[in-house]
Amino acid sequence: MKAKFLVVLSSLMALGLVVSACGPAATPTSAPATQQTQPTQASQPTQGAQPTQAKPTEAPTQAASAGGIDCTGVQSGDTLSVMYQWSGSEEEKFNTIVKPFEDACGVKLNTQSTRDAAVLDTSVKSTPPDILFWPSTAITNLYSNKMQDLTTLGAHTENYAKFWVSGGTINGKLLTLPAKEDIKTIIWYSPTQFQAFGYKVPTTFDELNTLVEKMVSDGNIPWSMGLKSQGSDGWPGSDFIQDLLLTLQGPDYVQGIMDGSIPYNDQGVQDAYKIYQKWASDPKYTVGGATGTVNTPFLDAIYQPFSDPPQSMMVKQSGFAGGEIVKQFPNLKYGTDFDFFQFPGAKGMQGGGDNLFAFGTSPATMAFVKYITSKEGGKNWAAAGFDESPNIGAQGNYPDKQLEKKSQMLANAQGFTTDIGDTLGAPFNTAEWKAIVDVVQGADIPTALKAVAAAQKEALSK
Amino acid sequence: METPTIMKQGRLVPWLYVLPALFMIVVFVVYPMLSTTQLSFTDRHGTGSASAQCVQGQPCWGVFENYRYALTNPEMTTALRNNALWLLVMVPLTVAIGLLVAVLADRVKYEGLVKALIFMPMAISFIGAGVIWRFMYDIQTGANQPQIGVLNAALTGVGAKPVPWLSTQPLNNFALMMVGIWLWAGFSMTILSAALKGLPNEILEAARVDGANEWQLFWRIMIPMIMPTITVVATTLLIIVLKIFDIVFVMTNGNFGTEVIANRMFNLIVTNVGRSTAIAVLLLVLTIPVMYFNVRRFREQESMR
Numbered sequence: 001m002k003a004k005f006l007v008v009l010s011s012l013m014a015l016g017l018v019v020s021a022c023g024p025a026a027t028p029t030s031a032p033a034t035q036q037t038q039p040t041q042a043s044q045p046t047q048g049a050q051p052t053q054a055k056p057t058e059a060p061t062q063a064a065s066a067g068g069i070d071c072t073g074v075q076s077g078d079t080l081s082v083m084y085q086w087s088g089s090e091e092e093k094f095n096t097i098v099k100p101f102e103d104a105c106g107v108k109l110n111t112q113s114t115r116d117a118a119v120l121d122t123s124v125k126s127t128p129p130d131i132l133f134w135p136s137t138a139i140t141n142l143y144s145n146k147m148q149d150l151t152t153l154g155a156h157t158e159n160y161a162k163f164w165v166s167g168g169t170i171n172g173k174l175l176t177l178p179a180k181e182d183i184k185t186i187i188w189y190s191p192t193q194f195q196a197f198g199y200k201v202p203t204t205f206d207e208l209n210t211l212v213e214k215m216v217s218d219g220n221i222p223w224s225m226g227l228k229s230q231g232s233d234g235w236p237g238s239d240f241i242q243d244l245l246l247t248l249q250g251p252d253y254v255q256g257i258m259d260g261s262i263p264y265n266d267q268g269v270q271d272a273y274k275i276y277q278k279w280a281s282d283p284k285y286t287v288g289g290a291t292g293t294v295n296t297p298f299l300d301a302i303y304q305p306f307s308d309p310p311q312s313m314m315v316k317q318s319g320f321a322g323g324e325i326v327k328q329f330p331n332l333k334y335g336t337d338f339d340f341f342q343f344p345g346a347k348g349m350q351g352g353g354d355n356l357f358a359f360g361t362s363p364a365t366m367a368f369v370k371y372i373t374s375k376e377g378g379k380n381w382a383a384a385g386f387d388e389s390p391n392i393g394a395q396g397n398y399p400d401k402q403l404e405k406k407s408q409m410l411a412n413a414q415g416f417t418t419d420i421g422d423t424l425g426a427p428f429n430t431a432e433w434k435a436i437v438d439v440v441q442g443a444d445i446p447t448a449l450k451a452v453a454a455a456q457k458e459a460l461s462k
Numbered sequence: 463m464e465t466p467t468i469m470k471q472g473r474l475v476p477w478l479y480v481l482p483a484l485f486m487i488v489v490f491v492v493y494p495m496l497s498t499t500q501l502s503f504t505d506r507h508g509t510g511s512a513s514a515q516c517v518q519g520q521p522c523w524g525v526f527e528n529y530r531y532a533l534t535n536p537e538m539t540t541a542l543r544n545n546a547l548w549l550l551v552m553v554p555l556t557v558a559i560g561l562l563v564a565v566l567a568d569r570v571k572y573e574g575l576v577k578a579l580i581f582m583p584m585a586i587s588f589i590g591a592g593v594i595w596r597f598m599y600d601i602q603t604g605a606n607q608p609q610i611g612v613l614n615a616a617l618t619g620v621g622a623k624p625v626p627w628l629s630t631q632p633l634n635n636f637a638l639m640m641v642g643i644w645l646w647a648g649f650s651m652t653i654l655s656a657a658l659k660g661l662p663n664e665i666l667e668a669a670r671v672d673g674a675n676e677w678q679l680f681w682r683i684m685i686p687m688i689m690p691t692i693t694v695v696a697t698t699l700l701i702i703v704l705k706i707f708d709i710v711f712v713m714t715n716g717n718f719g720t721e722v723i724a725n726r727m728f729n730l731i732v733t734n735v736g737r738s739t740a741i742a743v744l745l746l747v748l749t750i751p752v753m754y755f756n757v758r759r760f761r762e763q764e765s766m767r
Contacts, residue, residue: 224604230712231711231715232715233714233715233717234717287603287604287605288603288604289603291601291603291626291629292603292604294626294629294717294718295600295601295603295626295628295629296603304604307604309606311604311605311607425733426729426732426733427730427733427734430729434717437717437718441629441718451536454517457517458506
């Protein structure tokens with residue numbers, strides 16, 4: 001009897017615990033009940049308001065056709081969900097670019113900024129954003145069946161070079177177009193220094209080689225290199241090697257590495273590593289030799305040719321380096337104190353950027369795709385100074401000379417490749433970076449590349 | 463007199479008391495452990511069988527393929543070797559330094575200050591310590607560039623050449639262990655100091671009266687008497703060192719032959735679920751003997767009371 005009483009008592013206590021634990025949860029459950037009454041109350045005024053709302057919807061459509069922005073089918077007040085990685089000043093630039101579209105069509109953008117591929121994955125699998133801007137085009141492998149054909153949505157493909165359109169077409173569907181690119185196949189130098197020593201900007205790879213040797217014989221250090229980057233040491237070297245591949249082999253070869261038809265330990269890749277090893281590990285060719293290359297943060301390497309006195313003559317780094325130079329040395333002027341030239345002899349451009357994808361099919365989605373790919377959209381993109389837009393409407397509309405020069409190089413490119421490491425992803429990129437660090441420190445190239453080729457195979461297998 | 467009802471316990475009641483703790487352990491320890499073990503037999507997506515990871519023409523262990531990777535891959539063997547090195551160097555040195563400071567500080571007036579200084583790094587996270595020590599070890603390689611790293615600034619100050627601490631093997635491994643010792647010496651000092659203060663003065667007095675010098679006192683009396691505490695400190699450190707990750711991740715990310723097990727596990731978790739979890743299980747298996755030893759020791763002490 002007593003034992004039973006205890007069981008009852010303790011189970012009551014347990015129940016009490018459960019109930020009290022559920023206490024907070026009970027409040028939200030009651031809340032919807034009160035909300036339920038609200039819609040019924042509100043529904044009448046809404047219905048009444050609808051006719052008045054209908055007028056503004058027509059108005060923007062008319063205004064839009066006048067402003068050159070096609071808003072067909074869009075209702076004023078429509079929303080559009082957009083996901084991207086930009087934040088801060090980049091996000092502000094994006095906002096200026098889309099402002100004319102929002103005003104013309106009366107569409108409200110619901111934006112989400114994330115760099116997390118896991119966040120993208122969850123949302124694509126539950127409620128995908130209408131529009132996505134993402135740096136890697138590799139996601140077309142993952143979500144191709146959820147992505148919409150941009151041509152069907154009305155994208156103005158005529159505003160893009162052929163290789164962009166063919167590159168973005170997968171199984172006959174145009175899944176992506178580039179929104180912006182930052183070119184990587186360039187070398188930064190100081191025109192003042194070049195003039196002082198009588199150096200000329202090289203235009204072929206042989207000229208570059210001769211120039212490098214001349215600098216060494218003059219007692220100048222040609223390169224500064226820095227592989228240090230928090231958590232991803234080695235990536236700056238992968239850009240250099242890809243430029244060497246674009247020069248010695250060409251864009252098709254690089255494409256072959258990305259689709260796996262060319263193994264990463266192929267002779268062509270080994271040749272590129274040999275040149276890189278010589279330049280990156282000898283103190284006559286690079287600041288501090290191998291020790292300098294592996295211990296220097298990549299930003300410090302960008303500063304070295306422009307410090308006083310200069311530590312080196314050139315640094316190979318992407319377009320963003322221009323901004324970093326100005327941040328570090330506010331007195332330096334573009335064009336005289338620092339400038340850049342295309343990697344001599346490169347048969348194609350390498351770049352990193354953000355690409356446009358669409359998951360939605362709503363009229364607002366279509367209007368947005370049309371706007372971004374239109375000449376008008378390209379013009380506004382360029383005017384915002386948000387890297388280089390491959391859209392031909394962008395030409396001649398950049399706010400500064402540096403961007404204009406970059407965009408011309410991009411426009412004149414014979415071909416374009418994305419970054420091999422970014423495209424193939426892990427485990428390839430981590431293996432590649434490790435091999436670069438090891439090779440700079442004197443590791444045997446074929447052995448080091450064998451491991452990368454294995455990782456390349458693994459990254460490409462589903 | 464009859465025992466009050468409330469003091470009697472049936473078979474069910476004890477379980478009810480244990481239930482909340484049991485629930486937490488099952489959800490947060492047992493389930494993840496089982497799930498991890500199960501995943502370690504899968505491929506890189508965590509869905510198919512691990513044998514899918516086999517490469518033709520190369521040795522293959524079937525469903526144990528991920529364990530073959532964990533035990534034979536060159537990067538993993540480096541990691542295993544380094545973890546062993548960490549255990550052999552960091553644990554004894556941390557205990558020794560902690561003990562030394564505890565004994566010596568006991569005899570000076572400004573004991574509190576000394577202990578506070580040694581203990582302070584404990585308040586810094588591994589990541590923070592890694593960032594701080596990256597500056598300590600920093601090297602500038604350009605001509606006439608001033609060294610901003612403390613160690614290299616000191617070296618060049620006395621006319622020596624700067625040393626690339628983090629990219630020279632095997633020096634870099636010891637440079638990283640130094641950070642761990644710096645962080646954990648405070649922990650070992652605090653606990654050992656408390657144990658020393660708990661020693662009954664009569665025993666020490668008796669030894670002194672019997673003619674023991676301080677050296678003998680330390681080795682023959684103090685050490686044996688605080689041995690259980692030393693063991694606890696050492697086993698705690700063993701587990702911490704086995705799991706070492708943050709310092710390596712921040713300072714070298716496993717480059718230059720400094721890879722450790724946990725960093726491999728972390729780097730693989732996104733790209734290869736099977737391999738990553740196999741490494742996690744390996745790490746768990748390596749920790750079990752230490753845990754077993756710890757628990758047995760604890761029981762022995764309990765029974766002595």
